Amino acid sequence: MEYPKSQVCKSCDNCNEKSKAFSVLSEDELRILNKDRFEVVFEPGQMVMKQGAPATHFVSLTQGMAKLYLEGFDKKKIILEILKPWKLFGGPGIFTDMRYHYSVSTISESAACFIPVENVKQLIRSNPTFAETMIVHSSMNGSRNFERLLSLTQKQMPGRLADVLLYLSQDVHLSMRFNLSITRQEIGELSNMTKESATRILKDFENEGIIRIDGKEIEVLRIDTLREISIRG
Amino acid sequence: MEYPKSQVCKSCDNCNEKSKAFSVLSEDELRILNKDRFEVVFEPGQMVMKQGAPATHFVSLTQGMAKLYLEGFDKKKIILEILKPWKLFGGPGIFTDMRYHYSVSTISESAACFIPVENVKQLIRSNPTFAETMIVHSSMNGSRNFERLLSLTQKQMPGRLADVLLYLSQDVHLSMRFNLSITRQEIGELSNMTKESATRILKDFENEGIIRIDGKEIEVLRIDTLREISIRG
């Protein structure tokens, strides 16, 4: 793995500005946070964080795109999130058993900044506002996981796929038309179905004029229909 | 609803002792916490907390037993937890949109103590150790929900039911033999299957000599087999 100088952070300021979690910190506190930070560049498909490994660092994605996923049984995965820059992750294990509870691997060429957990914990202990920020952060993940649990367990495939398309369009790419950076396999892992089923239902949606597929590009044509399908289940 | 005097807390001391979350608080801080607490007694089947309603209080179950569940589509529920005394709940909404993100209703006659969220938040802001306790609490819920997500989405019915039996035996009743306080419907809601399937697979387990069912009583005879079934999926 290379560490091209040009891509390594010159300073953490940029990162701190973009990650709203750090906006409540003073100059001095940022210094603590920045003390032992370091950045690593990843090629596509490389592992940033491994489920089960010791949880030593919080990580902030600074460039590229990655997937955060649970490793289940028989190598089956559930992708919980597509990560974009300035997303901070590390997981619940940092405050419990000091293990990572999910894996993260890159989708495109990426860079990530590693912050030792002890430095973050030190700030939590000294700055209650920052602690509250962490609680809010963790709570948002919590509610999001409840929604996912309901979507994945109670909806049929079209509803689950609609949820994933809405997620990709509205939360990840912020556009009705986007270049699909993930495979059918990964769409399946987002919606808990096989790649074959993902292919089939995507085609169904296309035939019904709900989306347009052109190579790697997907355009959402009728988002309301997608929302209906999502609600109907 | 009645409020039998004899069952209302005489003091919060008892509650504070039992809820380890509060063990880090000083006398003065406990006074803040106790200031506006009040206890309510519930009959079986009554609702303690309603998903979607304004999140105004943290709640601690002080007597009885309750179920914490997500209300999904078509009135379908997922039970996330069987609550026993001294379990504190309120959910992620307290730190995000100020709504409850799950419902809680009693299984047996119960009592619960309601603590205004503002008092807890005040302590979080003033006592970093307490704040960290809250983060740990929320993190444990987080990892537990990951496990549930995997169990419910990737295992077949026998695996899911095995998980539920292990949960009931090891986490709820703390015994190999316990009186089943919940219905088949609720076993189904714990394992994401219909009550008919729950019935059938329970009987299968009984026929295979893995458990013994006698009326409302269940005895786990071969816990290792149950664990195997859980792992095999």
Add this chain to the structure above:
DNA sequence: CCAATTTATTGTCATATGTCAATAAATAGT
């Protein structure tokens, strides 16, 4: 103690979805 209601059991059937296999298309490596 009896009627009314809820809960549990059991069987039949329909179907959503996974599995496997064969091919096609796209991508990557030399």
Add this chain to the structure above:
DNA sequence: ACTATTTATTGACATATGACAATAAATTGG
């Protein structure tokens, strides 16, 4: 540019599981 590998598509088929229905058993309320 050409082969090798990965990814996508499509079809045929098997099966886990839900839906419905009919009793049976248990619980509750008077």
